[in-house]
Amino acid sequence: MIKAVRGTRDLLPPDTALWNYVEGVVRDVFRAYNFQEIRTPIFEETTLFARGVGEETDIVSKEMYTWEDRGRAESDRGQSLTLRPEATAGIVRAYIEHKMGDRGLNKFYCIGPMFRRERPQKGRYRQFYQIDAEVIGPPSSGSESPARDAEILEMLATLLDRLGISDWNLELNSVGCPNDRAAFNEALRKALEPVVEHMCVDCQRRAVTNPLRVLDCKVPADQPIIEKLPRISQFLDEPCRTHFEAVQAILKAVGVEFHINDRLVRGLDYYTRTAFEFTHGALGAQNAILGGGRYDGLSEALGGPAAPGIGFAIGEDRLILSLQEKIPADSVLPRPQAYIAPLGAGMNGEAARLARELRRHDLVIELGDETFRLKKSFEAATRAGAKYILIVGENEVKAGTFALKNLATGEQVSVPRAELISKIRA
RNA sequence: GUGGGAAUAGCUCAACUGGCAGAGCAUCGGACUGUGGCUCCGACGGUUGCGGGUUCGAUUCCCGUUUCCCACCCCA
Structure with missing residues (x-):
C-alpha cells in the first residue's frame, strides 16, 4: 500500500472543519487590521532562501527540499529550486519584484504549506502550515515605527483570545541592529572563552558557530554560566533601545501582557530589533505556537530598496493542536x-x-x-x-x-x- | 542527524512460558415491504508494518528495515 510520505499527513473531515474555522477567524481578525492576502509560489529559486534566511541557518544548511530543475532545451535554463521553508523571503521577493513600495505601507497575510526536512515530532511535520503576516514598506511609510511592532503583537493577542486560547505567554526581546549584534557576538565570544569548556557539547559547538544560540541552551548545569554572560540589552544602540522601549510602552497602553526574555534569540539571520514568540503549555517540547520579529535589512539583502518590515508566522498545525481540546471538530462541522x-x-x-x-x-x-x-x-x-x-x-x-x-x-x-x-x- | 518507546481487523485494544489470531465499536444484511436512534440474529473484515533468522511450530524470541509517538537538535 502506498502511504503518505514521512512527515506528511492527510487532514480529514471533520478536522478540516476546524482548520477552516480557524482560518475563518484569522481572516476576520486580519481584515479588522487591514491586512490583505498575498499568495506567492510554493517553490522559489534556492538562492532566495540562501540569501534571505541565511546560509548558516539549520533551515538552509540541512532542512530544505532542493532539486535541480534541469533545462530541456537551449532556451530553457536549468536552475536550483527549493520548496519554501518559510514565507517571509518569498513575500519580500514579491514586494521587490512588483515595486510594491510605491504603494506605501503594505500589510500582507498568507496561509499555506511550508516544507522542512526535519525529523517529525509532535507539532512538527515536513509539510506543515503557516499563517503568516508581514508589514513592509519604505521608511517614509512608517514601516519602521514601533507602532507597527505593537500593532502586530496586539493583533496576535486578540487573535489568540478570539480563538479561545487564553493561556498564552508573550516572550519579547530586541536583538538590535547588525552593529549591535556584531558587538554583542564579540563580547559573547570573549565571555565564553574561559568558561565554555565547562558547558555541554552543544554549547561548545555553538560557541564557535553561533554564540547567540548558547543563550537558548536548556541544559540545567549550564544555566549558572549563562546567567553571567552578557546580554543583548546591554549592547543596543540608542535608536534600538528607544524603539524597543516605545514598543513596550504601547503594549502597556493597550493592555497586552508580555515578559521580556533577553535570552530569546531567533533562528533566521534576517531578524533585527523586535523578536518575539507566543508559547503555549499544551504543546510538549515544541511549545512555540508562533514566532516573528522585525527584519529591517532583508529587502536590501535581497537586492531591493530599503524596506523595513515586521512579521510573524503562526504554526497552524500547533495552533490546531492546542485548540483541539477546547473546540471539538464536530462542533464546527456544518x-x-x-x-x-x-x-x-x-x-x-x-x-x-x-x-x-x-x-x-x-x-x-x-x-x-x-x-x-x-x-x-x-x-x-x-x-x-x-x-x-x-x-x-x-x-x-x-x-x-x-x-x-x-x-x-x-x-x-x-x-x-x-x-x-x-x-x-x- | 542522535536516543528511547511502539506497530495485531476501518477504529480502540486482547491473545499466559513460543502452540487453532480474538473482543468491543464501526460496516453490511435480516428480524421490520412508507418511519430512524433501542434490541436480537447473522455476515464481512487479517501477509499480526515489511524482510530475514532461531524453532517441529513465531503475533510472541533475535537481527535488519520502514513508519508513528516521545525527547534531543532546531524551529512555527
Missing part, C-alpha cells in the same frame, strides 16, 4: 439542514428537483436514493447529522405536500411545497 429521502421507483428525479430548489436558497441538503428502504434513509439521515428528513414518495408528489420530520424531536408535519424553505430554515 451539518445538513435536511436529508431528502426519495422513496420508490422514479422518485430520484423528483427529489433532485426539490434538492436543487432548496440548495439554490442556500439550504444544506443531503440527498438519498430511491432504492433505499425508509429505514435505511432514516439511518443515513441520522448519520449525516441532518436536522430534518424530507420524504419524497408517490403520495407526497401527488398531493404536493411533503412529510418533514425533525430527527431530534420526532415531530412530523405535512408541508406544502411552497412552505418547505421557510419550514426547514426555521
Whole structure:
C-alpha cells in the first residue's frame, strides 16, 4: 500500500472543519487590521532562501527540499529550486519584484504549506502550515515605527483570545541592529572563552558557530554560566533601545501582557530589533505556537530598496493542536439542514428537483436514493447529522405536500411545497 | 542527524512460558415491504508494518528495515 510520505499527513473531515474555522477567524481578525492576502509560489529559486534566511541557518544548511530543475532545451535554463521553508523571503521577493513600495505601507497575510526536512515530532511535520503576516514598506511609510511592532503583537493577542486560547505567554526581546549584534557576538565570544569548556557539547559547538544560540541552551548545569554572560540589552544602540522601549510602552497602553526574555534569540539571520514568540503549555517540547520579529535589512539583502518590515508566522498545525481540546471538530462541522429521502421507483428525479430548489436558497441538503428502504434513509439521515428528513414518495408528489420530520424531536408535519424553505430554515 | 518507546481487523485494544489470531465499536444484511436512534440474529473484515533468522511450530524470541509517538537538535 502506498502511504503518505514521512512527515506528511492527510487532514480529514471533520478536522478540516476546524482548520477552516480557524482560518475563518484569522481572516476576520486580519481584515479588522487591514491586512490583505498575498499568495506567492510554493517553490522559489534556492538562492532566495540562501540569501534571505541565511546560509548558516539549520533551515538552509540541512532542512530544505532542493532539486535541480534541469533545462530541456537551449532556451530553457536549468536552475536550483527549493520548496519554501518559510514565507517571509518569498513575500519580500514579491514586494521587490512588483515595486510594491510605491504603494506605501503594505500589510500582507498568507496561509499555506511550508516544507522542512526535519525529523517529525509532535507539532512538527515536513509539510506543515503557516499563517503568516508581514508589514513592509519604505521608511517614509512608517514601516519602521514601533507602532507597527505593537500593532502586530496586539493583533496576535486578540487573535489568540478570539480563538479561545487564553493561556498564552508573550516572550519579547530586541536583538538590535547588525552593529549591535556584531558587538554583542564579540563580547559573547570573549565571555565564553574561559568558561565554555565547562558547558555541554552543544554549547561548545555553538560557541564557535553561533554564540547567540548558547543563550537558548536548556541544559540545567549550564544555566549558572549563562546567567553571567552578557546580554543583548546591554549592547543596543540608542535608536534600538528607544524603539524597543516605545514598543513596550504601547503594549502597556493597550493592555497586552508580555515578559521580556533577553535570552530569546531567533533562528533566521534576517531578524533585527523586535523578536518575539507566543508559547503555549499544551504543546510538549515544541511549545512555540508562533514566532516573528522585525527584519529591517532583508529587502536590501535581497537586492531591493530599503524596506523595513515586521512579521510573524503562526504554526497552524500547533495552533490546531492546542485548540483541539477546547473546540471539538464536530462542533464546527456544518451539518445538513435536511436529508431528502426519495422513496420508490422514479422518485430520484423528483427529489433532485426539490434538492436543487432548496440548495439554490442556500439550504444544506443531503440527498438519498430511491432504492433505499425508509429505514435505511432514516439511518443515513441520522448519520449525516441532518436536522430534518424530507420524504419524497408517490403520495407526497401527488398531493404536493411533503412529510418533514425533525430527527431530534420526532415531530412530523405535512408541508406544502411552497412552505418547505421557510419550514426547514426555521 | 542522535536516543528511547511502539506497530495485531476501518477504529480502540486482547491473545499466559513460543502452540487453532480474538473482543468491543464501526460496516453490511435480516428480524421490520412508507418511519430512524433501542434490541436480537447473522455476515464481512487479517501477509499480526515489511524482510530475514532461531524453532517441529513465531503475533510472541533475535537481527535488519520502514513508519508513528516521545525527547534531543532546531524551529512555527
